[in-house]
Amino acid sequence: MASFERVRPDELEYWNRRAETMPRQDLAEWQWRKLRRALERARKQSKFWSERLPDDIRSLDDYVARVPLLRKSEIIAAEQEAPPYGTLPSVDPSLGIRYHQTSGTSGDLPVRTFDTPHDWVWGVDVWCTVLYGMGVRPQHKGLVAFGYGLFIGFWGMHYGLERMGCTVVPAGGLDSRTRVKLLVDHQIEVLGCTPSYAMRLLETAKEMGVDLAVDGNVQIIMAGGEPRPESTTRAISEGFGARVFNAAGTTEFGTVSMFECPSLHGGCHIIETAIIEEVLHPDTLRPVDYGEEGIRVTTGLGREGIQLFRHWTDDLVVKRPWHECGCGRTWDWYDGGILGRRDDMRKIRGVSVTPVMIEDVLRGFDEVGEYQTVLRTVRGLDTIVLRIEPKADGGLDLAALGERVSTAVKREIGIRPDVEYAEPGTLPRFEVKAARFHDERSG
Amino acid sequence: MNGRAELSADQEQRLLECHAALTRLADECEVPAVLTAVRMAATELQVAVEGQGLD
Numbered sequence: 001m002a003s004f005e006r007v008r009p010d011e012l013e014y015w016n017r018r019a020e021t022m023p024r025q026d027l028a029e030w031q032w033r034k035l036r037r038a039l040e041r042a043r044k045q046s047k048f049w050s051e052r053l054p055d056d057i058r059s060l061d062d063y064v065a066r067v068p069l070l071r072k073s074e075i076i077a078a079e080q081e082a083p084p085y086g087t088l089p090s091v092d093p094s095l096g097i098r099y100h101q102t103s104g105t106s107g108d109l110p111v112r113t114f115d116t117p118h119d120w121v122w123g124v125d126v127w128c129t130v131l132y133g134m135g136v137r138p139q140h141k142g143l144v145a146f147g148y149g150l151f152i153g154f155w156g157m158h159y160g161l162e163r164m165g166c167t168v169v170p171a172g173g174l175d176s177r178t179r180v181k182l183l184v185d186h187q188i189e190v191l192g193c194t195p196s197y198a199m200r201l202l203e204t205a206k207e208m209g210v211d212l213a214v215d216g217n218v219q220i221i222m223a224g225g226e227p228r229p230e231s232t233t234r235a236i237s238e239g240f241g242a243r244v245f246n247a248a249g250t251t252e253f254g255t256v257s258m259f260e261c262p263s264l265h266g267g268c269h270i271i272e273t274a275i276i277e278e279v280l281h282p283d284t285l286r287p288v289d290y291g292e293e294g295i296r297v298t299t300g301l302g303r304e305g306i307q308l309f310r311h312w313t314d315d316l317v318v319k320r321p322w323h324e325c326g327c328g329r330t331w332d333w334y335d336g337g338i339l340g341r342r343d344d345m346r347k348i349r350g351v352s353v354t355p356v357m358i359e360d361v362l363r364g365f366d367e368v369g370e371y372q373t374v375l376r377t378v379r380g381l382d383t384i385v386l387r388i389e390p391k392a393d394g395g396l397d398l399a400a401l402g403e404r405v406s407t408a409v410k411r412e413i414g415i416r417p418d419v420e421y422a423e424p425g426t427l428p429r430f431e432v433k434a435a436r437f438h439d440e441r442s443g
Numbered sequence: 444m445n446g447r448a449e450l451s452a453d454q455e456q457r458l459l460e461c462h463a464a465l466t467r468l469a470d471e472c473e474v475p476a477v478l479t480a481v482r483m484a485a486t487e488l489q490v491a492v493e494g495q496g497l498d
Contacts, residue, residue: 013446016494030496117486125490138444273494302493 002267002335004326011262012328015132019273020329024322027330031276032060034301039063041090042307048078048087049307064278069285069297069312075252076109084112091116091305100152102251103433110150113251113306120159122302123255126274127160130259131190133269133329134220134245138165142190145179145197146431148172152251153432157192157222166190176204184210187217195228195236195244196434202239203369213241224248224256226434227340229360230266246337252311254303258334263327267320268337274302277332278310279319282342293318295342296334314342346375346439348382351414355437358386361412367391367401370427375439382441384409384417389427450495459497462488 014020022030039057042049057063079086085093096114104110115123136142142161146154148170161168169186171179180201182188193201198221205212212218218240223233224247237244246268249256257275258268270277279294280287288294296317300308316339322332340354347353358373370389375382388405390396402419410416428435450458465485472478 015446017447017449018496019494022496026496034493117483118489121486121490122493125494132446 002320002333003265004324005263005265007263007327013132014329015129020129020133020331022273022330024330027272028060030273031301035060035063035276035299038301038307039309041304042309045090046088046307049090049309053309060276063299064310067310069310070308071312072108072111072314075111075311079112080109085114085306088306089114090307093305096305098155099150100155100251101150103151111252113254115254115303116305119254119303119305122274123156124159124163126255126257126271126302127156128164129271130247130256131157131160131164131222133259133261134222135243135262136161136164136166136190136220139167140189140220141167141169141186142192143169143171143179143182143186143188145171145174145191145193145201151432152249152254153225154192154222156249156255161190176200177208180205180208180210180212183212183216183218189217190220190222191218191240191242192222192224194225194430194432194434195223195232196226196430197432198223198236198240198244199232200429200431202236205239212239216240218242220245222247225432227338227354227356229356229363231360231363233266235363248315248338250298250311250313252306252308253298253300254306257298258337260337261325261327261329264325264333266337267325267333267335269322269325269327269329269331269333270319272331275300277319279317288319290319290321291335293339296338316340316342316345344437348375348384348415353384353413353415357413358384358409358437361408362386362388362405364408365401365405367396368405369424370422370429371436372422372427373437375441377441378418384415385420386417387420387422387427389422389424391424455495455497458488458492458495462492 039053043053054066078088081087093114095116097117098115098120101110101112144154144158158168169182219242221242221244223244233244245260247256247259258270260268276299278297280297282295293316296313296315298311318335320333320335322330340356345352345354362368362371367390368388369391372387374385376385398421406416406419465481469481469485
């Protein structure tokens with residue numbers, strides 16, 4: 001559950017005050033005005049959308065009632081008609097200035113996308129909304145620790161920092177030791193990476209004899225791209241001595257779409273001037289109320305090249321009303337950000353288990369470094385096997401540690417796992433899209 | 444830079460005029476260096492205009 005921190009009125013600052021604090025009625029009118037134009041454009045200029053969108057949508061309610069949900073498989077199928085972009089684009093793809101694609105970690109073909117100059121400037125401006133909202137200011141120094149490849153990841157953060165007047169250290173292609181050294185040498189104030197990779201940097205720093213909370217100067221960590229439990233956020237915050245913020249976006253939307261503000265711990269405001277977010281029941285497909293878990297369905301309001309209408313993300317969220325947060329933004333928010341993905345949820349002996357639930361338990365053990373979760377069928381019974389990598393401190397009673405881990409998982413989740421051990425440093429580490437959860441069950 | 448500020452009516456008007464002037468220049472100009480700069484500047488201002496909810 002999110003918690004709130006009172007922020008003094010003189011500390012309430014915004015990248016774009018008008019957009020971030022407009023009354024809800026004005027926001028609804030803003031969204032409808034932008035949506036109507038986006039629909040007109042898509043119907044005229046995209047073959048895919050001209051065949052899918054009704055031509056006389058009269059309101060936001062009418063839009064939600066009549067436009068079908070867009071599944072990832074449909075995007076991929078449309079792209080496969082004439083790769084790379086198929087029938088989706090609303091402009092000539094030769095006008096694109098950037099190419100990105102999804103990571104393909106789910107085993108599907110990647111979704112491919114491009115940005116026009118307008119799309120990129122718009123997407124970066126949305127990133128500035130996020131960064132400024134987190135407290136980043138011109139003249140801060142930022143380090144972006146990701147691979148700078150095809151995955152859109154933190155590209156927008158890099159350009160957003162530049163656009164705001166920060167000095168950016170592009171730390172792609174560097175090993176973790178070099179990144180730790182850069183953090184300390186440059187006294188970097190802002191760090192962008194996944195939560196998994198922030199943990200990896202802390203581990204590396206410890207190996208180097210560096211205490212980042214003392215020797216470094218990181219104050220703001222934009223840790224996005226993965227769901228994470230509060231225990232992981234706390235471990236990162238303590239390790240760096242910094243405030244850890246959450247944010248999320250998708251390649252399909254083209255930029256970041258939600259972020260944690262300073263007064264909202266463990267929640268993310270939806271950037272509602274850029275995106276319309278519905279939350280639907282996964283089975284009935286009916287809207288759920290505030291406070292109920294559902295799947296987020298997104299409509300992009302800013303991109304002109306590849307447009308997005310009612311995209312079924314498979315992300316599990318719980319929406320809360322804007323006025324519960326005291327930051328002054330009139331944007332609703334998601335409690336816990338993205339809680340997980342529906343396709344990551346597994347039934348084990350009748351219990352729904354997600355990767356975040358396992359991570360939340362294991363982060364409570366200082367002795368555990370990395371881990372992997374494997375679901376196996378053992379003598380006909382669904383079984384959770386945890387492979388844990390003890391931290392290389394030596395002298396650990398592994399049997400006792402395993403028993404305590406097993407008991408904690410049983411207490412929190414209801415299933416007693418088998419625990420195996422891996423040598424320190426042998427389990428995989430991740431920079432983006434951590435893959436610690438594997439279902440190897442038969443059938 | 445002031446994160447509590449909003450545009451005045453006069454500033455809104457000047458923002459729209461600047462955007463219109465850049466768009467016109469981008470339509471007429473053929474010098475690659477200038478055309479590219481003007482197009483990018485117009486794109487930046489378009490996002491600023493949209494971000495203020497202006498038409």
